[in-house]
Amino acid sequence: MTPPFSPLQKETPVLFVVRQKEAVVSFQVPLILRGLYQRKYLYQDVSRTLCQPQTKKEVDTQFFYVDVSTLSRENASYQLRVTRVENFVLRTGEHFGFNATAAQPQYFKYEFPEGVDSVIVKVTSAAKFPCSVISVQDVLCPVYDLDNNVAFIGMYQTMTKKAAITVQVRKDYPSHSFYVVVVVKTEDEACGGALRFYPYSKDEPVDQGNRLKTLDVVVSPAVTSQAYVGGMLFVLGVFLSFYLLTVLIPLANLCCSLAGAPPPPAPRITPDSFLGRPAFNSYSYGSFGESFAPRLLQPRGPRLDSLSSVEEDDYDTLADIESDKNVIRTKVGLHAGGQALDLSKYDNLEMGRSMNIATIAVFYALPVIQLVITYQTVVNVTGNQDICYYNFLCAHPLGNLSAFNNILSNLGYILLGLLFLLIILQREINYNRALMRNDLQAVECGIPKHFGLFYAMGTALMMEGLLSACYHVCPNYTNFQFDTSFMYMIAGLCMLKLYQKRHPDINxxxxxxxxxxxxxIFFSVVGVVFGKGNMAFWIVFSVIHILSTLLLSTQLYYMGRWKLDSGILRRILHVLYTDCIRQCSGPMYVDRMVLLVMGNIINWSLAAYGLIMHPNDFASYLLAIGICNLLLYFAFYIIMKLRSGERLKLISLLCIVCTSVVWGFALYFFFQGLSTWQKTPAESREHNRECVLLNFFDDHDVWHFLSSIAMFGSFLVLLTLDDDLDTVQRDKIYVF
Structure with a gap:
């Protein structure tokens, strides 16, 4: 139709009806399409590709009829042109470029060649906008190729620069052929673009001009069944090898010990020997014999874990065991013996930790599994692939699952978590047997053995694998907390275990x-849903974060010997007056003060960063807070351990080095960012990349592999960190 249009022609357009043998296509010129808020967009040049009916003959002549009508009282001029579509059938592995507009959609046909039962359709464009929709539909008439009906059938996804859809012939298209439909949307809001043409009138159509997009499409064979088998065997082989190593290493040590002469007893490295005095070699736990009494009366040099010298009464010794805990806890130097006299009373507490997390896991996992199954069902039924944020360039479906490789890669968390539980079980059995034999080394030496938190950590690692797999069934912002919930728990349990090693009675x-x-976890969910750009939320969260840091600092500094009651402000003012104004004195617990000052600086800085920058990924921001505090406390523990005259055994040092290296590689793959639910689905697909391992796993799958190994190694570090103290009298182990 020849532009420009008169107002009367816009109200009474020319209607075209194309009648075929098995289909009818109708459209009007000028074409008016609706957008958000009932916006109207007018297009002058309109073209439609006619549906190709199925034929039984190789050569067949088909006729179609075009009916033209209008209600206009004036004569309407138009141009009707019928052309043959070249390259209508796409070829495997061959790129084809074309143009499309909102009023001139394009679609092409693809036929599966012999021996190929799964292909991936990749569409790319150099320009981000205009926003478009890629759809894969069965070879049926009519073809839904307009913005307002393209979602009615088949699979579809919005697109800016990249789109990819995996098509399985047996599952989706038993006719061994399908249409690739490309539609340019009237607006860019669905792809993260801005709404234009303000102000606007609801009754006046907006002429958008030429919203042209140049695209390139290629259809390539997807991975074969051999790749699925190879991927599963690879995962099982890698993680079952850890089981094999766990069995072989003790056997090798046993063979070496049987083959050679019995090694001499290792010297007991205690704080006394580190200070230049003879090591304490007596196992007379609680004894006041001649070998022990004179040493208590000797003047002692400055303790290495304090910046100032202290008196002998500042240490907790065996004579203080029966004293009031409030007195013992306020001493500068503290030993583990005074707080571990009766370890049996903590057994129920340890059992509660492991049983509680198992109960939490069951009640948390069941609705999660039900929810993600519902998500996957909705994706399969509606064909809307914008619901889930996959890496579509490396998403291999299996059955009803759209990205089986992302789920399979989480198996490492479960297998290594189970292995860690078996290691803890073996250690607990050996320890209980030693107690039944009244082994003095098990009864009187080493860090008090509590296994409940270790069981909880292993269970949390297994649940992290299960819930991460559930999240990757259909990853999006509404279920991202499933992937991170047990990460918070793992970080918290590791900090509790570190603290419990030296403070089993006040944990x-x-x-x-x-x-x-x-x-x-509650704040994680609230932050994901309401935290984006919400200043009120960030103010409340930052205040709670800072107050929690101060309360925890007070708890750690005074080792639990303080009360939060109505007199807390009066006591704070009294301490400030006596220690800072009336008499300026340094802190009584210097090392703890240094740790807590550093911790407060880091946490206050993180709170300020969140308040100013408002990071979009609140869940990762919250996890970063937990990890930073865990690393800070771990570094403090190692430093204080070495300053107290203790040492790291070879196995612990090896675990620390290897785990650090694996964490480094894991974080590299984590930050590749193959998708992000912080953006629109179309923008997220701009980050999609091809597979990097065995043509089956992507960068995020490699992150799953490496992070599961790194977490397992981190647990082994905590398990073996104080093995050097197994021959040291418990009352000679410092608390810090």
Missing amino acids: ASAYSAYACLAIV
């Missing part, structure tokens, strides 16, 4: 610990 109970972790 948090199972109920209070999991209640705090539940609050963290």
